[in-house]
Amino acid sequence: MILYIAEKPSLGRAIADVLPKPHKKGDGFIEAANGDCVSWCVGHLLEQAEPDAYNPEFKSWKFEHLPIVPDKWQLKPKATTRSQLTVLKRLVKQANTLVNAGDPDREGQLLVDEVIAYLGVTGDKLHQTQRLLISDLNPQAVKRALTQLRSNREFIPLSTSALARSRADWLYGMNMTRAYTIQGKKVGYQGVLSVGRVQTPLLGLVVRRDEEIANFQSKPFYEVLAHLATQKQETFSAKWRPSEACLPYMDEEGRVLARGLAQNVVSRINDKSAVITQLVSKDKKQYPPLPYSLSALQIDAAKRFGMSAKDVLDTCQSLYERHKLITYPRSDSRYLPVEQHSLAPLVLKAVSGGAAELLQQVDAPDHRLKSKAWDDKKVDAHHAIVPTEKTANLSSLSLREKQLYLHVARQYLAQFYPAYCYGETTVQVTIEGGLFNTKARQDKSLGWKQLFARQESHGNKSIEKKPADESTSTDDADNDEFSGQLPPLTLGQVLHCTQGELLEKNTQPPKAFTDATLLGAMTGINRYVTDANIRKILKETDGLGTEATRAGIIELLFKRSFLQRLGKSIVSTEVGKGLINSLPVSATSPDMTALWEASLNSICRKETSYQAFMQPLLDTLFTLIQNAGAQLPTALNGLKGQGYGKSTSGKSGYRKSTYRKASNGLKTTATKASGAKNSVTKNSGTKSRARKPLAI
Numbered sequence: 001m002i003l004y005i006a007e008k009p010s011l012g013r014a015i016a017d018v019l020p021k022p023h024k025k026g027d028g029f030i031e032a033a034n035g036d037c038v039s040w041c042v043g044h045l046l047e048q049a050e051p052d053a054y055n056p057e058f059k060s061w062k063f064e065h066l067p068i069v070p071d072k073w074q075l076k077p078k079a080t081t082r083s084q085l086t087v088l089k090r091l092v093k094q095a096n097t098l099v100n101a102g103d104p105d106r107e108g109q110l111l112v113d114e115v116i117a118y119l120g121v122t123g124d125k126l127h128q129t130q131r132l133l134i135s136d137l138n139p140q141a142v143k144r145a146l147t148q149l150r151s152n153r154e155f156i157p158l159s160t161s162a163l164a165r166s167r168a169d170w171l172y173g174m175n176m177t178r179a180y181t182i183q184g185k186k187v188g189y190q191g192v193l194s195v196g197r198v199q200t201p202l203l204g205l206v207v208r209r210d211e212e213i214a215n216f217q218s219k220p221f222y223e224v225l226a227h228l229a230t231q232k233q234e235t236f237s238a239k240w241r242p243s244e245a246c247l248p249y250m251d252e253e254g255r256v257l258a259r260g261l262a263q264n265v266v267s268r269i270n271d272k273s274a275v276i277t278q279l280v281s282k283d284k285k286q287y288p289p290l291p292y293s294l295s296a297l298q299i300d301a302a303k304r305f306g307m308s309a310k311d312v313l314d315t316c317q318s319l320y321e322r323h324k325l326i327t328y329p330r331s332d333s334r335y336l337p338v339e340q341h342s343l344a345p346l347v348l349k350a351v352s353g354g355a356a357e358l359l360q361q362v363d364a365p366d367h368r369l370k371s372k373a374w375d376d377k378k379v380d381a382h383h384a385i386v387p388t389e390k391t392a393n394l395s396s397l398s399l400r401e402k403q404l405y406l407h408v409a410r411q412y413l414a415q416f417y418p419a420y421c422y423g424e425t426t427v428q429v430t431i432e433g434g435l436f437n438t439k440a441r442q443d444k445s446l447g448w449k450q451l452f453a454r455q456e457s458h459g460n461k462s463i464e465k466k467p468a469d470e471s472t473s474t475d476d477a478d479n480d481e482f483s484g485q486l487p488p489l490t491l492g493q494v495l496h497c498t499q500g501e502l503l504e505k506n507t508q509p510p511k512a513f514t515d516a517t518l519l520g521a522m523t524g525i526n527r528y529v530t531d532a533n534i535r536k537i538l539k540e541t542d543g544l545g546t547e548a549t550r551a552g553i554i555e556l557l558f559k560r561s562f563l564q565r566l567g568k569s570i571v572s573t574e575v576g577k578g579l580i581n582s583l584p585v586s587a588t589s590p591d592m593t594a595l596w597e598a599s600l601n602s603i604c605r606k607e608t609s610y611q612a613f614m615q616p617l618l619d620t621l622f623t624l625i626q627n628a629g630a631q632l633p634t635a636l637n638g639l640k641g642q643g644y645g646k647s648t649s650g651k652s653g654y655r656k657s658t659y660r661k662a663s664n665g666l667k668t669t670a671t672k673a674s675g676a677k678n679s680v681t682k683n684s685g686t687k688s689r690a691r692k693p694l695a696i
Contacts, residue, residue: 002036003057003095004132005088005112007102007249010321012040014137015101018146037091041102045085046114048170063182067625068619075118085115092119100152101132104328104382106604107548109155110162131155133381135328137321145215158381161603164613168596175621178202179628180582191637193579195559197593198545199553200580203562204588205521205528206513208578216509221255222262224502226269226436228429234487238436240265240430248646253509266500269431277435278428285421288414288448289369290334291384294522294547297329302516305403305640306568309519309551315400316385319408323401325392326408329385330548335378336386343372346389348416351409354392357411362450365416372672373415378532380604386412391557410451417448425486431497441488454532512569515554522550525556525590525597535590543597544590575639582633587624 006012012030016023019032029039051058051068053076058065077085092098098116102108109131116129129152136146145155176195184193224240242256249258256262266656293302298312307315316329344367352359359365387409421444429436465574513521521528522544529535545553554570557563562576572580580588596617602608 001095002099002101003091004101005115006038006040007042007108007111008042011103011134012038013100013138014133014134014139014142015146016141018139026087028084029091037095038101038109039088039091040084041088041111041115042081042084044114045078045081045088046075046118047078048166051174053322061178061182063179063629066179066629067171067621068178069171071427075114084147088115089119092116092121094432096125098129098152099132099149100155100512101134104133104135104438105330105332105546105548106162106165106381107159107546109158109381110166113152114583115160127153129153134279135331135382137263137324138388138390140389150565153446156380157604157606158599159387160610161600164603164610165600167614168617169197171617171621174192175625176200176587179625180579180633183628183631184542184582184633184636187632187637189578189633191638193582193633193636195579195583195587196553197596198549199557200583200587201593202518202522202544202559202589203572203576204580204583205590206518206563206570207577207588209513210511210572212576213509213512217253218471218506219257219504220259220448220504221251221257222259223256223505224262224265225501225503226274226429226431226497227499227501228274229498230487230489230493230495232487236438236486237693238438241437243434243437250438251507253582259502259504263500265434269434269497269500271499272431272497273668274429274436274497275491276427276430276491276493277430278426278494279489279491280424282426283421285419286449287419288417289411290371291336291386291411292372292408293332293334293384293417294329294404295332295519295543295550296334297385297404299519299523300403301407302514302519304407305400306515309398310555311400315398315404319397319401319405322581323392323397324390325388325405327384327386327388328382331382331385332547333379333382334373334384335375336373336383337379338374338376340383341342341374344390344416347387347412350391351387351413354394355406358406358413358451365413367416369416369418371415373412414448414451417451418445418448418559420447421445425489427486427489429495438486440484442485448456449652512566514570514572516552516570518570519550525594528589529591529594530589531591535593544593545597560683573635578633578636578639580619581635586620590669592620 004012004015006015016032016038019036020034022033024031029037031037043397053067053074054068054070055065058068091525098121100109100112102110102117104110104124116126121129130149131152131154132145132149134142136142173194173196177193180193180195181191184191225237226240227235227237229235234287240262241251242254245254248260249261250256275317290296294313294316297316298307298309302309302311315327316326320329336666348365348367352365385408387405392405392409394405397405423442423444425440425442427438427440429438511517525543526535544550545644554563557576561580563570563574565571586592596613599608603610603613
């Protein structure tokens with residue numbers, strides 16, 4: 001008997017639907033006509049034991065116990081799902097072959113692996129366990145997946161990475177939460193101070209941004225426009241580019257702060273001759289934006305529709321599990337396996353049939369085209385989020401579901417259009433020795449951009465549809481220098497500067513975080529890393545948290561009253577500020593956590609080991625706990641937080657399991673199924689700004 005162990009019932013039913021019928025449905029499993037069975041977990045069936053399972057004394061929160069480091073990690077069944085674990089225990093014993101059908105990510109891998117290990121599977125049965133990767137719950141996709149089973153052993157690094165992450169979260173979150181909660185009580189803070197490996201650096205980003213805004217002092221700066229005319233009285237404008245001689249009067253952003261200097265430039269160029277000293281015209285191409293990963297979709301949906309990260313994730317899960325219209329949503333990949341290109345005609349037919357509005361007044365997609373998205377080297381367990389072969393009935397979808405489905409479908413359609421082609425002209429004009437620049441762009445062939453050129457109404461707003469990649473295109477980095485249309489120009493052509501115009505502007509404070517920018521910060525955390533050497537190490541794909549956990553981490557900070565919403569802005573509360581200002585910089589900046597995420601990804605790629613990740617973490621943890629005990633968190637004085645109440649014994653204290661819920665908001669588990677060592681350390685767990693005119 002083959003036993004398929006799915007991550008959740010919806011996936012289990014999708015697998016059973018393609019197995020031989022008739023089916024026999026049991027309590028927590030489905031048996032096929034050939035005797036094979038499908039069962040499932042209900043999320044994590046196991047959870048890490050609490051500290052008092054290692055030592056009864058750890059039930060009381062005392063600083064002398066810290067840091068608590070298990071000598072041998074323990075898992076325990078979750079009380080709410082114990083019956084399903086019992087079902088699996090019986091079926092695993094009866095099965096000849098096991099198939100891990102967890103979701104195609106590292107958490108899904110570990111979730112099933114830990115159950116297999118906990119139930120004592122060893123020897124040939126463990127060695128011969130297979131892996132089923134399903135990203136599309138439609139029957140035809142599930143059938144294909146069943147013909148592509150792989151050895152579960154290939155995914156040991158993925159499971160090991162998830163194991164390391166879960167244990168790191170437990171160790172760091174539980175110990176740091178206890179340490180700062182205990183110290184906070186000494187300054188009168190009555191509440192749990194949850195500290196997490198990911199949540200705290202994220203909170204730190206928001207707090208520092210809020211402080212920047214609060215302390216910001218606006219300064220005026222000045223720009224100069226030269227209004228130019230040809231002999232035929234065709235006009236355009238160019239912007240002054242200050243020379244090196246102007247540097248003493250500029251800020252670090254290259255803005256001129258001296259009004260006298262800018263006014264001098266204006267007076268010098270009025271009614272003067274100008275010469276085109278540089279003229280460059282280039283034909284350029286912009287290739288289709290890649291399909292969506294979850295974070296890219298969350299960022300785009302926050303900008304377009306004002307959806308939170310959790311709204312996007314929940315809606316995507318519905319589109320995936322209930323409607324079966326998109327592939328697995330918790331993906332960090334924006335690429336597709338080459339083999340899947342053969343399905344393009346079927347997917348395009350489904351999209352054109354169910355979402356014909358996307359193709360109105362545009363050329364038909366060409367399924368023969370193959371964009372850079374198709375790249376096996378950049379696809380591992382899961383691929384980008386794309387539409388399935390199922391034709392959508394948009395009228396049956398909620399507004400949010402329709403919006404996201406159309407977004408995902410449009411991004412996929414873009415892969416079957418040629419590049420956007422345009423001409424870009426850069427002009428440099430010299431007036432009285434000063435340089436003035438302008439640029440212009442002329443469309444030649446819209447290609448994939450025709451899909452995004454229409455206006456769509458969302459409530460009372462009309463928003464131009466742009467792909468996520470376009471906003472960060474390097475071609476658009478100097479958009480403020482782009483003019484409208486330029487008249488015909490030639491190198492050396494003499495123009496007339498009819499007027500110089502002084503523009504007075506003011507520096508603006510950084511903007512408060514929004515759902516989109518906070519997610520952008522998490523996925524592009526290297527931009528916020530303070531250490532230059534660490535920033536060089538981190539790759540573009542590294543970030544805070546994972547695709548599956550980022551939405552939850554943000555929501556967790558709201559639930560704990562560390563963050564609040566003011567309109568579209570996300571800002572920190574007084575408690576959030578107090579916590580960050582009480583912690584060492586290393587615990588509130590993303591440097592350390594970003595390196596940890598990079599190491600976890602390296603484990604997945606077999607580039608580093610479990611122990612090479614855990615030992616430095618433990619060394620850091622011991623130092624952090626020692627530092628926590630050496631000073632009081634005075635920034636929390638007079639503040640009150642959540643989580644303080646009566647213990648079960650009737651004495652004032654911290655509620656049972658608060659440390660676990662406070663540590664990172666993730667239901668993390670640990671198992672030796674990945675092949676990682678089960679012992680981390682032998683520690684018992686009881687240690688604890690114009691003067692005269694300048695060249696312009």
